[in-house]
Amino acid sequence: MADLEVRVHEKRFGEAIILRELAFSARRGEFLALVGPSGVGKSTLLNLIGGLDTHFEGSIHWNGAPLYRRGQSPERLGMMFQEPRLMPWLSALDNIRLVLTDPATEGARARALLREVGLGHALDTWPNQLSGGMQRRVALARAFAVAPRLLLMDEPFVSLDMPTGNxxxxxxxxxxxxxxxxxxxxxxxxxxxxxxxDRVLFLSAPPARILLDYRVPMERPRHLEGSAIAALQEQLFARHPDLLSGALEPPDDSPP
Known part of the structure; x- marks a missing residue:
């Protein structure tokens, strides 16, 4: 049985239909990536799952029960956005402690997480004294501070240089x-x-739905800049040349 069940019959912004008949399921412990054309509704979908937007037709369940109830945040949900969204008046450590239920007793976890992301030396540093990459590391530690069962990440490493991103x-x-x-x-x-x-969900052009649920056929570790990833990407494009444009038309010489 799947832990997460997402069924979005329709999501609108005014007259514009953003998502329609979009459905997928997943189990705790899986790592799913959402890929699709710019503006297709990927961030909108995360907002629905996270309970930040409740205005849609459909259902989102965890273990058979609603993931969230109106006006309440989902339990043990972690989120990381494109921007670090750190509180500028709080130190790196206090930005982590901010999300903890009992900062006094869970402070050791906050310190340990900052050490794990390489910021053990910067516990008392203000956000404006940290580089962009270091701020993202604080945001990453904060996302794991609640020991999430579900972690939503909206392009968290965008605009970083390759070494920092890696x-x-x-x-x-x-x-x-x-x-x-x-x-x-x-x-x-x-x-x-x-x-x-583990799986890549490719979204269609609007109104978005799941075009392809692709299970990555490679063991870890994988290297983003390695030849194996490049070859796998070429195989996908050879079979589905317009996949990233939100279409799933096979090449002319593909079997029906």
Whole structure:
């Protein structure tokens, strides 16, 4: 039985239909990447799952029960956005403690997480004294601070240089493999999706639905810049040349 069941019959913004008949399921411990054309509704879908937007037709369940109830946040949900969203008046450590139920007794976990992402030396540092990559590391530690069963990540490493992004991806995978939450990870970079995820969900052009639920046929560890990821991406494009445009038309010489 799946832990997460998502059934979005329709999501609108005014007259515009953003999502329609979009459905998938997943189990805790899986890592899913969401890929699709820009503006197709990937972030909107995360907002629905996270309970930040409740105005849609459909249902979202965890273990057969509603994941959230109107006006309440889902239990043990972690989120990481494109921007770090740190409180500028709080230190790195206090930004982690902010999300804890009992900061006094759970402070050791906050310190340990910052050490795990390489910021053990910066516990008392203010956000404006941290580089962009270091701020993302604080945000990553904060996302895992609640020991999430479900972690929603909306292009968390966008605009970072490759070495910084790779260090953060390594930290993410280490934390995920230890705690095993279900991860839903939005990205525009197919190589990133193939390097990180167990499954890649490709979304169609609007109104978006799941075009292809692709299980990555490679063992870990995988290297984003490696030849194996490049070859796998080429195989996907050879079979579905318009996949990233939101279409699933096979090439002319493909069997019916």
């Amino acid at each position: 260090r953060l991806r390594e930290s993410l995978l280490e934390l995920w493999q230890r705690d095993r939450p279900l991860v839903l990870f939005v990205t525009h970079d197919l190589r990133e999706a193939l390097a990180l995820a």
